[in-house]
Amino acid sequence: MANIMIRQGEKGLTFYLPKRDLEASIESIEFDTPEKWGGELKLDNGGSYYIDPIAKPPRLPISLRAKRLGAAED
Amino acid sequence: MSTMTREETDALIAEVLEVYPEKAKKDRTKHLASNDVTIEQSKKCITSNRKSLPGVMTIRGCAYAGSKGVVWGPIKDMIHISHGPVGCGQYSRAGRRNYYVGTTGVDTFGTMNFTSDFQEKDIVFGGDKKLAKLIEEIEMLFPLHKGISVQSECPIGLIGDDIESVSKKGSAAIGKPIVPVRCEGFRGVSQSLGHHIANDAIRDWVLDKRDGQAYESTPYDVAIIGDYNIGGDAWATRILLEEMGLRVVAQWSGDGTLAEMMNTPKVKLNLLHCYRSMNYISRHMEEKYGIPYLEYNFFGPTKIIESCRKIAAFFDDSVKEKTEAMIARYQPMMDAIIAKYKPRLEGKKVMLYVGGLRPRHVIGAYEDLGMEVIGTGYEFAHNDDYDRTIKEMGDATLLYDDVTGFELEEFVKRLKPDMVGSGIKEKYIFQKMGIPLRQMHSWDYSGPYHGYDGFAIFARDMDIALSNPTFKNLTPPWKKAVEEEVKKAA
Numbered sequence: 138m139a140n141i142m143i144r145q146g147e148k149g150l151t152f153y154l155p156k157r158d159l160e161a162s163i164e165s166i167e168f169d170t171p172e173k174w175g176g177e178l179k180l181d182n183g184g185s186y187y188i189d190p191i192a193k194p195p196r197l198p199i200s201l202r203a204k205r206l207g208a209a210e211d
Numbered sequence: 212m213s214t215m216t217r218e219e220t221d222a223l224i225a226e227v228l229e230v231y232p233e234k235a236k237k238d239r240t241k242h243l244a245s246n247d248v249t250i251e252q253s254k255k256c257i258t259s260n261r262k263s264l265p266g267v268m269t270i271r272g273c274a275y276a277g278s279k280g281v282v283w284g285p286i287k288d289m290i291h292i293s294h295g296p297v298g299c300g301q302y303s304r305a306g307r308r309n310y311y312v313g314t315t316g317v318d319t320f321g322t323m324n325f326t327s328d329f330q331e332k333d334i335v336f337g338g339d340k341k342l343a344k345l346i347e348e349i350e351m352l353f354p355l356h357k358g359i360s361v362q363s364e365c366p367i368g369l370i371g372d373d374i375e376s377v378s379k380k381g382s383a384a385i386g387k388p389i390v391p392v393r394c395e396g397f398r399g400v401s402q403s404l405g406h407h408i409a410n411d412a413i414r415d416w417v418l419d420k421r422d423g424q425a426y427e428s429t430p431y432d433v434a435i436i437g438d439y440n441i442g443g444d445a446w447a448t449r450i451l452l453e454e455m456g457l458r459v460v461a462q463w464s465g466d467g468t469l470a471e472m473m474n475t476p477k478v479k480l481n482l483l484h485c486y487r488s489m490n491y492i493s494r495h496m497e498e499k500y501g502i503p504y505l506e507y508n509f510f511g512p513t514k515i516i517e518s519c520r521k522i523a524a525f526f527d528d529s530v531k532e533k534t535e536a537m538i539a540r541y542q543p544m545m546d547a548i549i550a551k552y553k554p555r556l557e558g559k560k561v562m563l564y565v566g567g568l569r570p571r572h573v574i575g576a577y578e579d580l581g582m583e584v585i586g587t588g589y590e591f592a593h594n595d596d597y598d599r600t601i602k603e604m605g606d607a608t609l610l611y612d613d614v615t616g617f618e619l620e621e622f623v624k625r626l627k628p629d630m631v632g633s634g635i636k637e638k639y640i641f642q643k644m645g646i647p648l649r650q651m652h653s654w655d656y657s658g659p660y661h662g663y664d665g666f667a668i669f670a671r672d673m674d675i676a677l678s679n680p681t682f683k684n685l686t687p688p689w690k691k692a693v694e695e696e697v698k699k700a701a
Contacts, residue, residue: 153494158403
């Protein structure tokens with residue numbers, strides 16, 4: 138589990154992992170409805186993370202706990 | 212735009228790397244690239260923020276340099292203790308030219324060096340008692356200081372001193388904030404982690420200390436984040452923002468104070484200049500206080516106009532009107548500068564190798580003068596910095612991350628720029644090779660370079676460097692005679 142931050146960027150959502158200073162944009166989010174938001178996040182760097190679905194946060198950025206599903210190759 | 216094709220640039224990189232052993236070559240190849248403006252993600256062409264290769268000359272600093280030297284150091288009314296052996300603080304003292312207003316040694320302490328001067332016995336028995344004594348002495352000798360930060364040097368982490376508890380006790384005793392910063396030099400791969408640690412320390416120990424207190428705010432409150440007032444940069448920025456009708460509440464951290472930092476959560480917009488060193492605190496304020504942040508660039512009129520309009524778009528029409536009036540007022544001055552210097556500088560080629568924001572931010576200023584940046588690179592950038600850089604640079608230009616002394620020298624020899632912009636360590640190497648160099652870290656003891664006023668100085672300085680007659684007289688007379696004979700014979 139890692140702390141991550143999701144932010145509204147100029148073009149879509151961005152993902153930030155403070156521990157590794159990793160910034161990437163989110164290519165897809167599994168659930169994106171007002172009552173259920175989250176699930177699997179696919180990043181543009183090839184990585185993917187999972188956040189527990191929650192009600193859509195009223196304001197971004199938001200810090201969350203995420204599970205790493207697949208690391209970005211480097 | 213560039214004179215080189217991608218094949219030529221790639222061939223140049225391969226040729227320069229030829230001398231390395233196989234393993235080193237493999238590692239370094241990832242850090243060098245020819246720019247491809249079509250790529251969205253820098254990760255596909257360049258690797259950054261990795262450990263430097265042992266055995267090569269790197270120009271990077273350490274976490275202590277990032278915290279004490281960059282982020283905390285310029286906060287003028289605090290005393291920053293370099294906790295550990297004397298050298299780290301002493302050899303970096305006042306080297307960064309963060310200007311400030313105040314009486315040094317009375318109410319401001321920017322250029323002074325405070326250190327706990329560790330000896331062998333402190334390493335063996337621990338330095339906590341010494342730190343407690345030091346805090347007492349500071350309070351007695353400099354009663355007008357507003358707070359203390361304890362900047363750890365390598366041994367503190369190695370011997371496991373508990374600076375947090377000493378700081379808490381000391382803080383209670385003197386009634387002023389004392390901030391322990393765990394920025395031991397061995398942490399991370401470069402000064403970049405030091406910035407992060409320093410930002411986190413500000414977040415945990417400073418930022419929320421005035422939450423809930425009464426504060427007279429206006430709708431036009433902004434903070435300048437990540438401007439270290441080198442040669443007066445933040446002042447040149449501030450006057451422009453004030454002319455736009457904004458109220459600058461805080462300067463982070465050039466000519467800044469502790470009180471300003473504590474008031475920052477009350478602003479409406481954070482203006483972020485150095486993204487690399489202060490994005491962390493901006494992100495935090497965006498999440499916790501809902502303050503948006505905006506990256507801007509105050510190098511060269513084109514970028515200034517662009518940035519000012521972007522900033523004004525956040526506010527009401529009165530700000531927009533004032534912004535347009537300001538741009539119109541400065542335009543004739545800028546036209547005069549460009550008319551004066553552009554004919555002298557047009558078509559000259561520059562290579563840059565600097566730190567956090569300048570390898571991309573100053574490109575616009577050079578282009579305003581008709582100059583071309585043919586190579587650029589960062590000491591300690593991350594992939595997001597390169598994402599931004601790719602768009603600024605011409606196609607097939609050279610990008611180098613954490614370049615080694617050897618590589619930079621070879622690149623300069625082959626590309627033959629008219630000028631190099633880098634630091635003091637590179638300055639005399641290249642000047643002896645006959646290429647003028649301007650230090651882009653400290654503005655070569657000149658400055659400011661930010662803002663409209665800064666651009667005038669920037670243009671003059673570039674002209675001074677390039678038109679210096681010295682560089683035409685580098686061949687000694689006895690070698691000149693031989694050269695002429697060879698020419699005659701040929």
